[in-house]
Amino acid sequence: MAEDYRQMWAELGLDMEKHDELLSVLTEAYPSLYLRQANRPKGMEYFDFVVSEIHGLRIKELLEHKEKGGKVFGTFCLYVPDEIITALNGIAIGLCAGTDFSIPDAETVLPRNLCPLIKSFYGFKVGKFCPYFEVSDVVIGETTCDGKTKAYEVLGESQPVFVLEIPHRKNDETFKLWRTELDRFIEEAECLTGVELTMGKLREATKVANNKRKALQELNSLRWSNPTPISGKDALLVNQIAFYDDPLRFTKSVNELVEQLKERVAAEQGVFPADAVKLMTSGTPYAIPNWKLHHVVESSGYSIVAEESCVGSRYFSELVDEDAETLAGLLDNIAKRYFNIHCACFTPNEERMDDIVDLYRKSGAKGVINYTLSFCTPYLVESHKVKGRLDAEEIPLLNIESDYGMGDVEQLTTRIQAFVESL
Amino acid sequence: MAEDYRQMWAELGLDMEKHDELLSVLTEAYPSLYLRQANRPKGMEYFDFVVSEIHGLRIKELLEHKEKGGKVFGTFCLYVPDEIITALNGIAIGLCAGTDFSIPDAETVLPRNLCPLIKSFYGFKVGKFCPYFEVSDVVIGETTCDGKTKAYEVLGESQPVFVLEIPHRKNDETFKLWRTELDRFIEEAECLTGVELTMGKLREATKVANNKRKALQELNSLRWSNPTPISGKDALLVNQIAFYDDPLRFTKSVNELVEQLKERVAAEQGVFPADAVKLMTSGTPYAIPNWKLHHVVESSGYSIVAEESCVGSRYFSELVDEDAETLAGLLDNIAKRYFNIHCACFTPNEERMDDIVDLYRKSGAKGVINYTLSFCTPYLVESHKVKGRLDAEEIPLLNIESDYGMGDVEQLTTRIQAFVESL
Numbered sequence: 006m007a008e009d010y011r012q013m014w015a016e017l018g019l020d021m022e023k024h025d026e027l028l029s030v031l032t033e034a035y036p037s038l039y040l041r042q043a044n045r046p047k048g049m050e051y052f053d054f055v056v057s058e059i060h061g062l063r064i065k066e067l068l069e070h071k072e073k074g075g076k077v078f079g080t081f082c083l084y085v086p087d088e089i090i091t092a093l094n095g096i097a098i099g100l101c102a103g104t105d106f107s108i109p110d111a112e113t114v115l116p117r118n119l120c121p122l123i124k125s126f127y128g129f130k131v132g133k134f135c136p137y138f139e140v141s142d143v144v145i146g147e148t149t150c151d152g153k154t155k156a157y158e159v160l161g162e163s164q165p166v167f168v169l170e171i172p173h174r175k176n177d178e179t180f181k182l183w184r185t186e187l188d189r190f191i192e193e194a195e196c197l198t199g200v201e202l203t204m205g206k207l208r209e210a211t212k213v214a215n216n217k218r219k220a221l222q223e224l225n226s227l228r229w230s231n232p233t234p235i236s237g238k239d240a241l242l243v244n245q246i247a248f249y250d251d252p253l254r255f256t257k258s259v260n261e262l263v264e265q266l267k268e269r270v271a272a273e274q275g276v277f278p279a280d281a282v283k284l285m286t287s288g289t290p291y292a293i294p295n296w297k298l299h300h301v302v303e304s305s306g307y308s309i310v311a312e313e314s315c316v317g318s319r320y321f322s323e324l325v326d327e328d329a330e331t332l333a334g335l336l337d338n339i340a341k342r343y344f345n346i347h348c349a350c351f352t353p354n355e356e357r358m359d360d361i362v363d364l365y366r367k368s369g370a371k372g373v374i375n376y377t378l379s380f381c382t383p384y385l386v387e388s389h390k391v392k393g394r395l396d397a398e399e400i401p402l403l404n405i406e407s408d409y410g411m412g413d414v415e416q417l418t419t420r421i422q423a424f425v426e427s428l
Numbered sequence: 429m430a431e432d433y434r435q436m437w438a439e440l441g442l443d444m445e446k447h448d449e450l451l452s453v454l455t456e457a458y459p460s461l462y463l464r465q466a467n468r469p470k471g472m473e474y475f476d477f478v479v480s481e482i483h484g485l486r487i488k489e490l491l492e493h494k495e496k497g498g499k500v501f502g503t504f505c506l507y508v509p510d511e512i513i514t515a516l517n518g519i520a521i522g523l524c525a526g527t528d529f530s531i532p533d534a535e536t537v538l539p540r541n542l543c544p545l546i547k548s549f550y551g552f553k554v555g556k557f558c559p560y561f562e563v564s565d566v567v568i569g570e571t572t573c574d575g576k577t578k579a580y581e582v583l584g585e586s587q588p589v590f591v592l593e594i595p596h597r598k599n600d601e602t603f604k605l606w607r608t609e610l611d612r613f614i615e616e617a618e619c620l621t622g623v624e625l626t627m628g629k630l631r632e633a634t635k636v637a638n639n640k641r642k643a644l645q646e647l648n649s650l651r652w653s654n655p656t657p658i659s660g661k662d663a664l665l666v667n668q669i670a671f672y673d674d675p676l677r678f679t680k681s682v683n684e685l686v687e688q689l690k691e692r693v694a695a696e697q698g699v700f701p702a703d704a705v706k707l708m709t710s711g712t713p714y715a716i717p718n719w720k721l722h723h724v725v726e727s728s729g730y731s732i733v734a735e736e737s738c739v740g741s742r743y744f745s746e747l748v749d750e751d752a753e754t755l756a757g758l759l760d761n762i763a764k765r766y767f768n769i770h771c772a773c774f775t776p777n778e779e780r781m782d783d784i785v786d787l788y789r790k791s792g793a794k795g796v797i798n799y800t801l802s803f804c805t806p807y808l809v810e811s812h813k814v815k816g817r818l819d820a821e822e823i824p825l826l827n828i829e830s831d832y833g834m835g836d837v838e839q840l841t842t843r844i845q846a847f848v849e850s851l
Binding site for chain 1: 578591808
C-alpha cells in the first residue's frame with residue numbers, strides 16, 4: 006500500500022494481527038491470479054491500484070467523508086438503492102463477504118450449513134478485521150433470502166442495521182409495499198444524515214448511478230467480441246470494484262478502459278486466441294475476492310465473457326428512467342427499476358431464464374456454467390428451472406455448487422474441461 | 429385397514445408397489461412406537477384408528493366430498509386460513525411431508541442440502557405414493573421460507589399451486605399486503621369451488637376452527653399436570669392428526685380425550701411417574717410420521733409436555749376474534765390472527781422467545797430441547813436468539829439439529845440423557 010495505514014486501522018478497533026494475516030493472504034494471491042495474466046489492458050492498472058489499496062485509501066476517503074459530516078451505508082444487496090444514499094450525501098459500500106478466511110469466526114454463532122457469503126460477512130464483523138464494517142454508520146439489510154434475513158438480526162447485536170422488506174412475488178400490491186419501503190428508508194436515511202431529499206439532489210444522484218451502469222454495460226458487451234479483448238477475471242474485478250469505489254472516479258476509469266478495449270476490438274487484439282472456447286456464468290454473486298471459478302475456467306484456456314449475476318448483468322443492465330417531473334415520480338421510477346431485478350428470491354422468476362438465454366445468444370458463449378454458492382436455497386432450487394429452460398433451448402449447461410474453499414479446485418477443473426470437451 | 433382400498437388407490441394413479449411398501453413401513457413401526465406404550469388413555473383408540481386408516485377412510489371421504497362437488501385444498505403451513513376454505517365448502521388437508529421414504533425420489537430434482545420436510549413432500553408427489561396429493565384440487569403454498577417458496581414452483585409442474593405472499597416483517601404496511609393476499613385467495617377459492625363467501629358461512633367456519641383450537645388448548649394444557657396424564661408422543665399424534673381429520677369429528681374426539689384426562693388428573697394417574705423429568709421442545713414442525721425426537725426422549729423415561737412448534741402451540745394458541753359485524757370485519761380478524769403467528773420467517777421475531785419462556789414456565793418443564801430440521805435456515809439461525817434469551821432467563825437448553833433418518837437415534841439418546849443429567 007502507498008501509505009502506512011496502521012494507525013487508522015488500530016483507531017477503527019481492528020484485530021491488527023488477524024487483519025495483517027488477511028491482507029497478506031490477499032497480497033500473496035493477487036500477483037499470480039491477476040498480474041501475471043498475459044496481455045492485460047493498460048486500463049486495468051487503475052483497478053490493480055484499487056485492490057492494492059483495498060483497506061487503505063478508500064477507508065481513508067470514507068473517514069474524511071465522515072469527518073465532514075457525511076455518513077457511510079454498508080450494504081449486501083442490489084436492492085438497496087444507491088441513488089437515494091448518494092443524494093443524501095451518503096456513501097454506499099458493498100461490505101466484505103467473499104473469503105473463507107472469516108468463516109471460522111462466523112461458525113461460532115451461525116450454523117455451518119449456511120451460505121459462505123453470509124458466514125463470511127458475519128465473520129468479518131465479529132472477528133473485527135473488516136474496516137468497511139467499522140466505518141459504516143449503518144448496515145442496510147433486506148429480506149431477499151432466509152439466511153441474510155435472519156443473520157441481520159444477529160449482526161444487529163453489534164452494529165446498527167436497517168432492514169428493507171423485499172417481497173417475494175411481483176404484482177401491484179407487492180410493488181406498493183416496496184414503494185412504501187423506499188419511503189421508510191428515506192425517512193431513516195434523512196434522519197441519519199440530517200439531509201433532506203430533494204428533486205435536484207436525487208436527479209443528480211440518479212445520473213451518477215446511471216452513468217456507472219452505462220459504463221459497465223459498455224465494458225461488459227465489449228467482452229463478446231472475438232477475440233475477447235479482456236479476460237473474464239479482469240472484467241469480474243471491475244464489476245466487483247463497482248460496489249465500493251467512488252462512483253465518479255470509477256465510471257471515468259471504466260470509460261477509459263472501454264476506449265482501450267474498443268481499439269483492441271478494432272485491431273482484433275485479444276487476451277485469448279480467437280478460437281478459444283467462450284463460456285458464460287449464471288447464478289449467485291462473486292463477492293470480492295471470490296475469483297475461484299473464473300480462475301479455474303481461464304487457467305484451462307477458456308474465457309468467461311458474461312455473468313448473469315448480482316456481480317454482473319443484474320447490477321447494470323437496467324437504468325432508472327430519469328424522465329420524471331416530481332420527486333415522487335422519480336422515486337416511482339427508482340422503485341420500478343429495483344423491483345425489476347430478476348433475483349431468485351422471487352417466485353416465479355421466469356424473467357431470469359429469459360435473461361440467461363438472451364445473454365447466451367448475445368455473448369457468443371458456447372455453454373453456460375450455472376454457479377451456485379453452497380446452501381443458497383433460492384438459486385439451488387431454481388437450478389432445476391434453469392436446466393429445464395436451457396435444455397429446451399438446446400443450450401449446453403453445467404451446474405456447479407461451490408464455496409470459498411480451495412479443496413474443489415481440481416475437481417472443478419476436471420468437470421469444466423469435460424464439459425467443454427462435450428460441447 | 430378396515431376395507432380394501434386398492435381399487436381406489438389404483439384409480440388415483442398411485443405407484444401401487446411403492447405405496448404398499450410405504451404402508452408396510454408405517455404399519456410395522458406403529459405398534460412398537462405407539463401401541464405398546466403403558467397405560468394409554470382409552471380416548472387414544474380413535475386416533476390409532478385414524479392412523480390405521482391413514483390412506484383409507486379419509487381419502488374415501490375426500491373422494492365422496494369431491495363427488496358431491498366439493499373441493500380439496502392441500503396445504504403445508506399454518507398461514508393458510510382453514511376458515512375460508514371450510515366456508516367455501518372446501519376441505520383443507522395438511523399434505524404428507526414427514527418421512528425419508530420419499531426423499532430419494534425428491535433428490536432426483538431438488539438439492540440434497542434442503543430441509544427434509546420439503547424434500548419429503550416433493551418426493552411424495554413425484555413418486556406418486558401420496559393419495560392426499562392426488563385428491564387435492566390445488567396446493568396452497570406460501571412464501572414463508574426460501575425452500576418451500578422455490579419448491580412450489582417445481583411442484584407447480586405437476587399440480588395446480590396457488591402461492592400466498594407472507595411478508596417477513598410485521599408492520600401496518602405488511603399487514604395491508606397480507607390482508608389483500610386473503611382477498612386474492614378468496615377470489616381464487618371462490619372461482620375453484622363455485623361458492624360465494626358469505627358472513628353466515630364464514631362465521632360458522634370460524635366457530636368450527638376456534639372450537640378445534642380450544643379443544644387442543646385444553647388437551648395440551650392438561651399435559652402440564654403432575655404426573656402427566658398422556659405421553660408427549662400421544663399428544664403429538666393428536667396435534668398431527670388435527671391437520672387432516674374432519675374438524676368436527678376430530679374436535680369431538682379430542683374433547684372426549686380431554687374428559688378422560690381430567691379424570692386422570694383428579695385421580696393423580698399418569699403415564700410417567702410423578703418424579704419423571706419433564707421437557708418441552710421448541711422449533712420446527714413434526715410432520716406425521718416424524719415421531720423420532722419424542723420417541724427418543726420418552727424411551728429414556730422423560731416426558732415431553734409441550735411443543736412450541738407449528739405442530740403444537742403455534743397451531744392452536746390464538747383464536748380468531750368472532751366478534752365482527754361484517755364479512756370484511758371478520759376477515760380483518762382472521763387476517764390478524766394468522767399474521768400474529770410467531771414463525772421464524774419473520775424478522776425480528778422476539779415474540780417467539782416470549783412464547784418459549786411462557787410455555788416453559790406454564791408447563792413445568794425442566795429444560796427446553798430446541799429442535800431444528802436440518803437445513804431449515806430460519807430456525808437454525810434463530811437458535812442463536814433462542815440461546816441468548818434462555819441463557820438470560822437461566823432456562824436449560826439443548827440445541828438439536830436432525831433429519832428424518834434413523835442414523836442419529838443413539839447419538840440423540842446420549843445427548844438428551846447427558847442434558848437431563850446436567851439439569
